Amino acid sequence: MRLALPQPFEDLGHTADVGVRVRGATAEEALARLVLAFATLASGGAGVAAEREERVAVQGGPGHAGSAVALLRELLYRLATEGLVPAACEVLRVDAAGAEAIVAFGRRDPVRHAEGADVKAVTWHVARLEREDGGWVAQAVFDV
16 A cells, blocks of 8 residues: 555654654554654655655565664654655565565755754654554654
């Protein structure tokens, strides 16, 4: 399932950082929604025009949560080094060994995305990607 911005997410109300929680019918859908929540934070909710697509694969673990953190850290690296923000995401696979996704990237515009958070790190604090209530829940806390 390919998802694009905007996507809903819950604010975890973390005191010092920014935490988000999303839900999906599958682990892949939940992780795609988590990627797009990260993109919303980075862009301040302003639209991101996709310029290119790329297959992104990461080694993960421990567990699904570790694979989610690894994917988010790779996307944060691309934001920090190339100014790329995910505009759409389809997670092809996520398990305890890693994750693979097709991500459509757009450029972060310093004016248009000025309200975006300066995300510095993806933390392990309360990171989740697990079954819950017949579906999947994913959450992450970002150091800003």
